[in-house]
Amino acid sequence: MKTITVLRGDGIGPEITEAVLRILHALKLPLTFEVFDAGMNAFANCGELIPQAVHDSIKKNRVVLKAPITTPIGKGFRSVNVQLRQRYDLYANIRPAHSLPKIKTPFCDVDIVIFRENTEDLYTGEEIVISDDEVHAIKKITRHASERIIRAAFDYACAKGRHKVTCVHKANILKKSDGLFLSCFQEIAQAYPMIESEDLIVDNACMQLVMDPHRFDVMVMPNLYGDLLSDLTSGLIGGLGVLPSANIGNDYAIFEAVHGSAPDIAGQNCANPLALLLASCFMLEHIGYPKEAKRITDAIDKVLQEEKVRTKDLGGTATTTQFADAILACL
Ligand code: NAD
Secondary structure, eight states: OEEEEEEOOSTTHHHHHHHHHHHHHHTTOSEEEEEEOOSHHHHHHHSOSSOHHHHHHHHHHOEEEEOOOOOOSSSSSOOHHHHHHHHTTOOEEEEEEEOOTTOOOSOSSOEEEEEEEOSOBGGGOOEEEEETTEEEEOOBOOHHHHHHHHHHHHHHHHHTTOOEEEEEEOTTTSTTHHHHHHHHHHHHHTTOTTSEEEEEEHHHHHHHHHHOGGGOSEEEEOHHHHHHHHHHHHHHHTOGGGOEEEEEOSSOEEEEESSOOOGGGTTSSOSOOHHHHHHHHHHHHHTTOHHHHHHHHHHHHHHHHHTSSOBGGGTOOBOHHHHHHHHHHHO
């Protein structure tokens, strides 16, 4: 029996978590789930954003399914998401954007996997207030963190039969920091002669992604560009409601949706649970249940193909619960 730590999160988090857990329970696998609040909900209940019981559970189980957690903008506490990624050294943030059946977007057959460095860059949260009118933010790039995410991207490309890895950077301006990331990429690429490698400046990469996404395969980049470009790739396949994400380290893994807590639609039972559901499939593969993950992705494809049940963000009228019911009916 394997136990998974589940964090219900904020905003739409509890609604989409419930939908996904219903589907996972229906697989009747030898899995149990330890479900916790984390973030604003936990703070309201017990005065802590990440209660000690959550850390104890993560340390014991090492695999987490996590719903989005709210971070106050421009003030307040540091992102719980970033804290978890740094504390558990989840250095590889993998965000696969695959086109889904019958979802109307400008492009079909998009198939891009972004590898986002997950522990440093501007996300160290170090901001130095020089005066009331001047603030400096630290962008930290290290050889260690750059090399391991770049190797992870090339290893993934080899393992999955992919043909190209694109490095995204701004080394024309940030010559030392992004320059270090780029030089690590160029060195490591030589060890993978079977995989084509290229590098692009981030502004050019954005333009090319929306003009011709098919020219991209696996992409690797520092933290901030990965955050921005993965929201962009979600837009290529139907929006934030459909893009899953895995945060992987050597000892721990957290699976989540790319999207946030969507406070604008929270509590309305209209959020799309698909991104978290696809993240749970990623999790099932990670813990050794690839066939069961495929059962769920086949059910998702079938429900979308039929064009009857889809949530509002995908042009439908189904509630979160009705979408989960449709997946359950297929299973
Ligand atoms: P968001 O992703 O929550 O929402 C952006 C837009 O997409 C909104 O219009 C929202 O309604 C829509 N949307 C998002 N997910 C959806 C879904 N599953 N179904 C249907 N529509 C969906 O981004 P935001 O509003 O910028 O951020 C809200 C909060 O989430 C912030 O506090 C932010 O810090 C946090 N956040 C958390 C994570 C995480 O936990 N990993 C990631 C991103 C943002």
